[in-house]
Amino acid sequence: MNAAIQLEKLTKIYKGIRAVDEMSLTVEAGTVVALLGPNGAGKTTAISMILGLQEPTSGKVKLLGGDPRDQKIRNRIGAMLQEVSVIDNLKVSETIDLFRHYYANPLALEQLLLISGLQGEKDKMATALSGGQQRRLGFALAAAGDPEVIFLDEPTVGMDVASRQLFWDTVRAMATRGKTVVLTTHYLEEADNLADRIVVINHGKVIADGTPSEIKANTTGRVISFTAGAAVTTESLQALPGVTDVEWNGKRVKLFSPNTDSLIAALVQQRIDMRDIEIQSGGLEDAFQALVQSANG
Amino acid sequence: MNTTMKATMAQCKAELLRTLRNKRFVFFSVIMPVAFFFLFTSTMDNRKIGNVDWSAYYLMSMTVYGVIGASLTSFAQRISKERSQGWIRLLRITPLPASSYIFSKLATQGFINLFIILNMFIVGGLGKHINLPAAAWLESGLWIWIGGFSFMSLGVLLGSMRNPDAVQVITLIVYMGLSILGGLWFPTTSMSSTMQTIAKFTPTYRLGQGAWNVIGGSAIDWSGVGILAAYVIVFMLLSSYIMKRQEAV
Structure with missing residues (x-):
């Protein structure tokens, strides 16, 4: 089996608090994994370390077998982060096109507009989009490089029901094309709907790990x-x-x-x-x- | 062309579009210097500052004013928006190298400053029939162009503030204050001696001084270059300190 992500006793201590506590986890390539947990459980901190945005206090991270800060690895990943808004004075299509140019083998602009449902908004200024539309633009940017591993941190916050449905369909289509998807969510329905595997995190530790039906069966039944x-x-x-x-x-x-x-x-x-x-x-x-x-x- | 080069070109194009669409940039760096130039050379004609015609002197002042405005109003604002909206974090996970990002900022600002200089020299020079030797046009233009990069460091410092609204207000105060104190609006010769002493310590005066000296036939004042360089170092140290502290949180 091919591991997309390998974490070995990953730990992050912030001001004396163990935000991520000796987390060990292997994600096989081609799976859809949901990191599920209450606010402050350490999901976003874990993702930040996997992406190389934060330095672990101790432990190891391997992304696609290498260092996430390596340009070659970055060419094969994409991410939708929290608290990222859009950039000023660029149109939707211009913003997507800019990101397409960062990658060696980008998806076509039309396809990215299609999967984000932004065809009607392509000539609008990105700053003029609604909150949900901005999240969808963020998704188009994450998918721009046709990544092997895509990270989606609370992707559907602020999306309406129709957008969420389109988004789920797209994520499923990516999974059938063999992409690895890592998403964090506190919408349980989302994890249940999309994921092959759910990793429940609380206080920086993995407290349960399995398929959605295993997780359900092992608890309330x-x-x-x-x-x-x-x-x-x-x-x-x-x-x-x-x-x-x-x-x-x-x-x-x-x-x-x-x-x-x-x-x-x-x-x-x-x-x-x-x-x-x-x-x-x-x-x-x-x-x-x-x-x-x-x-x- | 490899991917990094294509990415850098795309980044430059995006920076340029963002600047040209910025209304503040168009107002402060294109319209206002041209308008001020024609207004104050029409009302105060036939004067001389030292051995230089007032209209040539003031053309240099307003060109410097426009170039500084591009770094302070639009560049600082772009930096601040990118930082406050998490954009830089997102760029860090793309294959775009940090060097391409910095290069595109410098290249775009260089292009924009060149455009402002040419615009002022052509519109002002033709509009007021300013006669300068070709060498003086070239040297003053080059001086303002190269010296203009130093104000990017002040732009980064102002842009390191997280609140974009505060950036707009404070940038405007700093821009107007330094322009007036440095003698870009009204020549320092019309100021009191105390104000003239203060003016000599402003980076705005020092950028203007190089251009005024060139068209007056004198050499570039190297102590002025030293003061400008000192400002660049201080601004860069301050902004890297602030950004490090913000990142630590």
Whole structure:
């Protein structure tokens, strides 16, 4: 396997705080990885070090097998950073064209306008764009050099629903072309939708790492809910195999379990008085909350 | 052409477009010096400053004023915007080498300053029928062009401020203040002796002085060159100190 990114005990200490704490991580080429975590978890600091924008306090970074500050490596990457606005007195198409000239094998201007959905705005001054449109321009700049590895730091903040959809489609298309995509997000839906792999980060450490379904299964698992008959008690439900939690809402009850298949069989077998049964997969939102809380505790 | 050269050319083109589209640049470096030149040579005609005709003297003053304005109003503003908007951070991850970035800033400013000098010399020289030997035109133009680069260091210093609104206001105050103190608006000979002493320490006066000396037939004052160079060193040290401190945060 080809590693796009290798981190070895990467650490960054800022004013006595360990923003990134001995993070070791390998990202295979051609995968879409989401770094997920609350604000201040260390996602952006980790990305800054991978890109060579910040010097690690200790530990090692390898990007495409080399040093991120090497011009040859930079020619093969692209990034959309946070808190980067647009430059004054240049039109959208001029800004994209400027970036195309930095790279050896750029994508065509028309294609970049298409994937960022900015064809209608190409002759506008970049500073006249809305916040969401400026983020899309940032994406076009990140993709300008047809990068092998693209970093997207909170890419869809400020984008409307339609822009976000177009953006997701483009990222998926990049993944099918074998590109490595690293994105940070706190939109869980985004991570769930796009990523092959989710790395959950809190307090500068990796607290969970796996496919979206693994992350979900290992935490809250799934939920069975039904309207319970009068005879059903919390005690009888908690006695069932694999039940991790019981939640009541009037006569409606929710059972949490990592394995709902055997739980439903047990419920039927014990002739529990149930109506309107529903089985749901626990959302990533719940999984994420559970992870962060358990790491805090 | 290899990629770095293409990137550098594209960078120069973008810098030039940004400058020409900047209304402040057009006002302070193109319109205002021409307007001031015609206004003050029409109202105060037939005077001499030393052995130099007033109109030739004031043409040099206004050319220097325009060149300095390009470094202070538009160049400083571009630097400040690039820094405050994270643009420099983004450029650091592109293959564009830092040397290409710096070269394109210098080359563009050189081109723009040359344009201002030619514009003033042609419009003013023809408009007021100024008669100078060819060597004087060439030497004064070259002096202003080469000396004009020194004001890029003050532009970088002013541009190191993070707040673009503050940059605009402070730059304007510094620009107007130094231009008036340095005798670019009104010659130092019309000032009190205290003001004349102060003027001799301004970089604006020193850039003007070289040009005034050349057209007056005297040599370039090397102590003036020394003072201008000292300013460049101080401005560069100050701005690199400020930028390092900002980066440490």
